[in-house]
Amino acid sequence: MTLPARTAPPERILMGPGPSDTPARVLSALAGPVVGHLDPFFLKVMDETQQMLRQVFRTENKLTLAVSGTGSAGMEACVVNLIEPGDKMLIGVNGVFGGRMKDVAERIGAEVITLTRPFGEVFSTEEIAAAVAEHKPKVVGLVHAETSTGALQPLEEISKVVHAAGGLLLVDCVTSLGGLPVEIDKWQIDAAYSGTQKCLSCPPGLAPVTFSERAVAAMDARTTKVSSWYLDMSMVRNYWSNQSRAYHHTAPISMNYALHEALRVVLEEGLDNRFVRHRENHLALCRGLQAMGIQYAVEEQFRLPMLNAVFIPEGVDDKQVRSRLLNEFGIEIGGGLGPMAGKTWRIGLMGAACTKRNVLLFLAALEDCLRDAGCEVTPGAGVAAAYRE
Amino acid sequence: MTLPARTAPPERILMGPGPSDTPARVLSALAGPVVGHLDPFFLKVMDETQQMLRQVFRTENKLTLAVSGTGSAGMEACVVNLIEPGDKMLIGVNGVFGGRMKDVAERIGAEVITLTRPFGEVFSTEEIAAAVAEHKPKVVGLVHAETSTGALQPLEEISKVVHAAGGLLLVDCVTSLGGLPVEIDKWQIDAAYSGTQKCLSCPPGLAPVTFSERAVAAMDARTTKVSSWYLDMSMVRNYWSNQSRAYHHTAPISMNYALHEALRVVLEEGLDNRFVRHRENHLALCRGLQAMGIQYAVEEQFRLPMLNAVFIPEGVDDKQVRSRLLNEFGIEIGGGLGPMAGKTWRIGLMGAACTKRNVLLFLAALEDCLRDAGCEVTPGAGVAAAYRE
Numbered sequence: 001m002t003l004p005a006r007t008a009p010p011e012r013i014l015m016g017p018g019p020s021d022t023p024a025r026v027l028s029a030l031a032g033p034v035v036g037h038l039d040p041f042f043l044k045v046m047d048e049t050q051q052m053l054r055q056v057f058r059t060e061n062k063l064t065l066a067v068s069g070t071g072s073a074g075m076e077a078c079v080v081n082l083i084e085p086g087d088k089m090l091i092g093v094n095g096v097f098g099g100r101m102k103d104v105a106e107r108i109g110a111e112v113i114t115l116t117r118p119f120g121e122v123f124s125t126e127e128i129a130a131a132v133a134e135h136k137p138k139v140v141g142l143v144h145a146e147t148s149t150g151a152l153q154p155l156e157e158i159s160k161v162v163h164a165a166g167g168l169l170l171v172d173c174v175t176s177l178g179g180l181p182v183e184i185d186k187w188q189i190d191a192a193y194s195g196t197q198k199c200l201s202c203p204p205g206l207a208p209v210t211f212s213e214r215a216v217a218a219m220d221a222r223t224t225k226v227s228s229w230y231l232d233m234s235m236v237r238n239y240w241s242n243q244s245r246a247y248h249h250t251a252p253i254s255m256n257y258a259l260h261e262a263l264r265v266v267l268e269e270g271l272d273n274r275f276v277r278h279r280e281n282h283l284a285l286c287r288g289l290q291a292m293g294i295q296y297a298v299e300e301q302f303r304l305p306m307l308n309a310v311f312i313p314e315g316v317d318d319k320q321v322r323s324r325l326l327n328e329f330g331i332e333i334g335g336g337l338g339p340m341a342g343k344t345w346r347i348g349l350m351g352a353a354c355t356k357r358n359v360l361l362f363l364a365a366l367e368d369c370l371r372d373a374g375c376e377v378t379p380g381a382g383v384a385a386a387y388r389e
Numbered sequence: 390m391t392l393p394a395r396t397a398p399p400e401r402i403l404m405g406p407g408p409s410d411t412p413a414r415v416l417s418a419l420a421g422p423v424v425g426h427l428d429p430f431f432l433k434v435m436d437e438t439q440q441m442l443r444q445v446f447r448t449e450n451k452l453t454l455a456v457s458g459t460g461s462a463g464m465e466a467c468v469v470n471l472i473e474p475g476d477k478m479l480i481g482v483n484g485v486f487g488g489r490m491k492d493v494a495e496r497i498g499a500e501v502i503t504l505t506r507p508f509g510e511v512f513s514t515e516e517i518a519a520a521v522a523e524h525k526p527k528v529v530g531l532v533h534a535e536t537s538t539g540a541l542q543p544l545e546e547i548s549k550v551v552h553a554a555g556g557l558l559l560v561d562c563v564t565s566l567g568g569l570p571v572e573i574d575k576w577q578i579d580a581a582y583s584g585t586q587k588c589l590s591c592p593p594g595l596a597p598v599t600f601s602e603r604a605v606a607a608m609d610a611r612t613t614k615v616s617s618w619y620l621d622m623s624m625v626r627n628y629w630s631n632q633s634r635a636y637h638h639t640a641p642i643s644m645n646y647a648l649h650e651a652l653r654v655v656l657e658e659g660l661d662n663r664f665v666r667h668r669e670n671h672l673a674l675c676r677g678l679q680a681m682g683i684q685y686a687v688e689e690q691f692r693l694p695m696l697n698a699v700f701i702p703e704g705v706d707d708k709q710v711r712s713r714l715l716n717e718f719g720i721e722i723g724g725g726l727g728p729m730a731g732k733t734w735r736i737g738l739m740g741a742a743c744t745k746r747n748v749l750l751f752l753a754a755l756e757d758c759l760r761d762a763g764c765e766v767t768p769g770a771g772v773a774a775a776y777r778e
Binding site: 006019034 | 392393395396397398399400401403405407408410411414416417418419420421422423424425426428429430434437440441457458459460461462465489492493495496497584586592593594614615616617618619636638639640641642643644646647649650653656657715721726
């Protein structure tokens with residue numbers, strides 16, 4: 001075999017469901033010299049990363065760290081540490097990621113009770129309260145921002161009903177963290193996981209997680225070992241603890257450099273400013289798309305700002321448009337997942353990719369593709385409407 | 390909280406048990422623009438990476454890919470996919486990593502039979518044959534290069550006895566791959582895992598794995614789901630297959646760029662040249678250390694070239710010497726693990742770090758530290774002996 005050529009990645013604009021665009025300073029941090037996983041320098045990077053993750057999660061939780069895998073490893077880490085075989089877990093399934101959580105929990109012997117809603121809808125506090133009262137689950141798992149549907153699950157009230165029944169609330173914040181308020185302490189969430197490659201605008205490869213004292217107590221009370229050695233928090237936390245630093249596995253050094261810098265970018269901007277930016281660009285995109293006759297797949301009040309799921313206009317070829325956007329404009333958007341495949345596009349406005357520049361460019365590029373596909377679009381309507389209320 | 394400063398990692402010479410030094414061109418590849426995990430460009434990177442991994446593993450195995458986690462995730466991926474609850478697994482434990490494999494297997498309900506040897510020793514084909522004949526395990530797990538002890542397990546003959554009893558041979562090649570012959574097809578190994586940060590000289594974060602057709606058949610014959618969703622090869626392999634490309638999890642894009650470039654570096658040099666380089670520098674280090682009165686912890690015929698475990702001279706403070714090496718010379722070496730803690734040093738000569746320059750520098754630096762610690766060392770003896778037989 002001849003040797004493949006050196007990789008020369010194209011410069012995309014990442015407006016899909018993640019990864020999102022990574023700022024140059026984060027890529028530059030990623031390429032820093034590698035040190036050992038027990039080097040005093042790296043231990044300091046870990047400490048600072050934990051401090052910054054606590055700020056981004058808005059929590060005082062001591063057990064807050066980055067799991068050495070992508071977002072789905074974060075999901076698995078939370079579920080396998082909180083659940084023992086036979087434990088009851090109530091999971092809200094209204095998209096692909098709720099379904100994935102169910103699969104993860106069943107594999108380790110959880111007794112899973114599923115609450116379902118059609119893709120694009122969310123759960124009311126009342127229906128969760130009723131299910132919690134009936135089943136008294138040890139853990140309730142919900143997806144804050146369903147990346148597969150673009151729907152936002154309100155969480156403010158839910159921990160009360162879960163705690164009242166003695167349960168723990170586990171939340172998937174993969175797509176929301178850094179782009180929408182995720183108030184771990186205020187909302188009394190017991191465990192949460194995220195990914196680096198969405199609104200934190202770091203490459204994929206790590207999964208920030210946080211566990212409340214209540215969750216840690218439940219983990220400490222286990223009578224069986226965690227099914228996964230790699231994700232066992234009783235050992236991982238000793239490596240991240242600045243008291244013990246017991247070697248567990250070799251941490252992905254470079255990815256941790258990148259996350260450290262990405263968190264610095266997030267906190268320099270300030271979380272509240274960041275949330276406003278996500279909201280404003282989302283509303284602009286929304287106005288632009290609607291002026292072009294494109295409809296959202298989610299009711300207005302439950303729309304995610306960073307992940308816009310819209311119906312593909314009648315008669316338009318999904319893949320053709322996405323290929324043209326990619327090949328002609330270098331813009332990636334996502335197709336639908338699960339039952340939404342071929343029916344929706346998923347347009348991301350995450351982290352560094354959530355800019356006025358990208359919104360206007362995308363609207364102009366999409367108009368170009370749609371008109372070539374024979375759609376009736378008023379020329380310039382999307383761009384004209386976006387930032388003018 | 391004030392924001393921590395941007396990371397500015399020191400430039401170490403990594404001569405510990407891994408990570409090893411990463412060539413600048415690999416770090417540069419790591420920092421390439423991020424694309425989506427289903428981008429045609431990235432799918433090509435995956436295809437090429439698989440082709441190069443097959444060459445490095447010396448196998449035709451179709452199911453050869455990089456697991457999205459560090460080496461221990463590769464270990465877990467192999468064990469959890471091959472073992473179902475109640476399956477018998479025979480594991481050779483002569484160091485920390487054999488012990489880890491036992492822990493991983495027990496957590497998912499394997500009936501583990503342990504073959505033990507003191508740290509630093511290896512198993513004979515005869516004793517493995519006897520245990521296999523007695524227990525008829527589904528899987529036999531052995532560590533090729535025990536990073537905790539510096540011992541090399543001969544493997545050439547073992548698959549025959551394992552296969553004769555209907556079992557599968559699983560091998561830990563974390564530290565050997567790229568620095569010592571790992572002949573997956575010739576030695577008929579059924580499953581193997583490695584890490585990127587040892588002799589492949591890529592940052593830590595991915596775990597190359599390979600499975601024989603026999604192993605894939607065993608996985609396909611499972612009657613239970615794999616305990617880990619994240620590591621379930623029945624799904625992971627569809628994402629890596631150039632026929633299906635079914636989305637599973639978001640791959641760590643940047644780490645895969647780095648592995649692609651690191652494999653190019655390995656294959657440009659050529660595996661055989663690389664093995665000779667590891668052997669020659671190991672022998673030079675060995676002559677230098679012996680001239681300084683330092684003894685190896687492993688019998689000569691079973692010594693790993695890339696991981697030199699030596700006894701700390703009587704009366705010398707382990708941590709003080711390692712700190713001085715790190716702080717004064719920027720050289721990282723490893724301490725002992727498990728029962729070897731405080732008794733041995735582990736000196737790595739892995740991948741890009743395995744050079745004449747590093748061997749001579751290390752011998753000179755160690756002499757400096759030892760003489761300051763009051764050791765009797767003939768001045769210049771180590772450096773003088775290293776490359777002169």
